Amino acid sequence: MALRSAIPAIGFPAIFSGRAAELLALQRQYDESQFWPPDKMRSAQFAQLSLLIEHCARTVPFYADRLRRAGLAPGKRLTEAAWRRLPILTRADVGQLGEKLYASSIPAGFGPTAVAASGGSSGVPVRVRKTALDNVLWESINIREELWHRDRPEGDLVRLRGIPDDLTPEQMAAARSKDGLILPDWGHPANLFWKTGRLGLLSPKLPLAQQVAFIRKMQPAYLYTFPSYLRLIISHIRDKREKVGAMRAVFTASEQVSDELREDCLKVFGCKIVENYTSGETGYIALQCPETTNLHVQSEIALVEILNADGGACRPGEIGRVVLTPLHNFAMPLLRYEIGDEAEVAQPCSCGRGLLALKRVVGRADDYFLLANGERRRADISHYRLSGIPAIREFRLVQRSFTQIVLQIVASRALTGDELSIVENVVAKASGGLFETVIEFVPDLDRTAAGKLRAFKCEVVG
Ligand SMILES: [Zn+2]
Known part of the structure; x- marks a missing residue:
């Protein structure tokens, strides 16, 4: 039984409580909403957006002014045309405005606030204040990604990325040694639901031969790394004609995945690559479709617009600027935030999900x-x-x-x-x-x- 029951004496059906129960209740809703027709999703988003706009008008003077000029009066029905009149908020705006975007009060239930800094890879770092509720939503999409792509939670996972900073000094030293650090499970939040396999951590700064030896030692079901590291590992395996076992999937983050890399991964590891699209300041933006390589926008937590040069919505096949509005950040609302990426809109996805599909995220718009x-x-x-x-x-x-x-x-x-x-x-x-x-x-x-x-x-x- 792979599910982890909160009461060890009860294996079936598994009992969930606390955070696990909260996250599962969200999954139950996502299971349905992912298949909603786009119109139905749009009205649900606009209903939530109206609540956010009302909050902004009341607690953030900068937005109160901006909303008034755009004719977005709180309490008035929100229309597409009115929403489109609201000016775009750039990274530079967020950097300059800073605490002027903070809400003077936050409704009950959002939990304590904390400030998250974005990776700054675009050269314009931003700092965004969030609440504990943002973590709940982040974890809910993380679990959705597991459900979409991880078919064998009892398998081992090898992580070749930067060393997480919540480890003890001894654990960090182990992760930087050729033997790596092996933990009993994948950690939070996956271990709330499943009795997962082990998690192997190794510094990707170690020589490639040691990284490949670690993968061979652990025989993992899954690998988690950056596309650029994966490319290096695959070249090494090919150059040295090493033998490695097949995996179920390679999960990647942060960088673009090319079709060639997907093919190479299939040849060398016999598996697909699963990518996602996230940002430190807004959370999850899109997850790879369970059936295709499209990226499905996470419309339950953010209103994502892909805009052409005239500010209109891009049609399938067109590339435009990514503008997004996290629907639940009431601590530092970001209305129509231009994150600095461009994306190509895909045809409606063959999987049947109504969630907007992106064919790819096209680098950074400031390249x-x-x-x-x-x-x-x-x-x-x-x-x-x-x-x-x-x-x-x-x-x-x-x-x-x-x-x-x-x-x-x-x-x-x-x-x-x-x-x-x-x-x-x-x-x-x-x-x-x-x-x-x-x-x-x-x-x-x-x-x-x-x-x-x-x-x-x-x-x-x-
Ligand atoms: Zn799909």
Whole structure:
């Protein structure tokens, strides 16, 4: 019996209490709402949004003013047109306004507040105040992700990411040693529901041979890592012709997953990659569909808009700015917050879920070259062509000056003449004739504090 009953003497049916019961009650509602037609979801979101707007008008003077100008009077029926009149809130706005976005009071039941800082990978870090209720909702979507993708909770899980900071010094030392740290279960919140398998933690800064040896030792059902680390592990396994067992799924976070990486993972580990889309300041935004590689927006907790240049909603196949409104942050409401990413809207998903489907999140909207005349040009690099060269383990495009861009490459061996000409083509195309191009081979690439690799870096200050 994989379910963990709160009363050990009762195995069936499992008894749940406290937080587990609270999270399960939400799952029960999500089970239905995920299949609602989009109109029905929209009205449920607007009903919640009306409550949030009323709260904002009463407790945040900045919004009271903004709502009035947009004609969004509290108590008046909220229409699509009125909502669209509300100006977008940028990251820079949130940075500048700071505590001016705090509500002067919070209704009962939300619990204590705390401030969360975003990863800052976009170069514009923001700090957002949240309540304990945000954790409940975060965990509820985390459990939904487990239910959608984890078919064997009793299997072991290996985590190759930054070392969590809630470990004891001894545990941290173990995670940084080649033997790794092995904990009895996956931890909160999964261990509230399931008798899970073990959790193996290993620092991804250890040599690849030690990481692969750890995976072979644990024979996990699941791996949790960044796409850039997964690419390195797969190249190592291929280069050394190592034998590794099959897994049920590889879970990744924070970076984009390419089709090539999905194929490589299927070949080497015999399993799919499961990705998600989250942000430190707003929580879960989208989860990968259980049946396709689309990302389903988590409409129960956030109103997500994908907007074209004119501010209208993107249609399937179009790429637009991601603008979102967390529906339950009453401590520091973010109304129509532009997070700095772009996403492509997918066709309605074949799985039948009504939740808006995204085909992909397209890097960061602020991945732009800065030109001497102040203009910005989208920095587009053909990831696919570079990923097609197995010796290339990591790469990053850097704008060094107004006249030069550099493609930095970490390679496992010297490139052949043919490979080099592909690389030269890719960087020439990215430059669009605007820059002198340089290819630089480097031993490694620095990462953000969260351990995320960014494929573009602009060193020019505008
Ligand atoms: Zn789907």
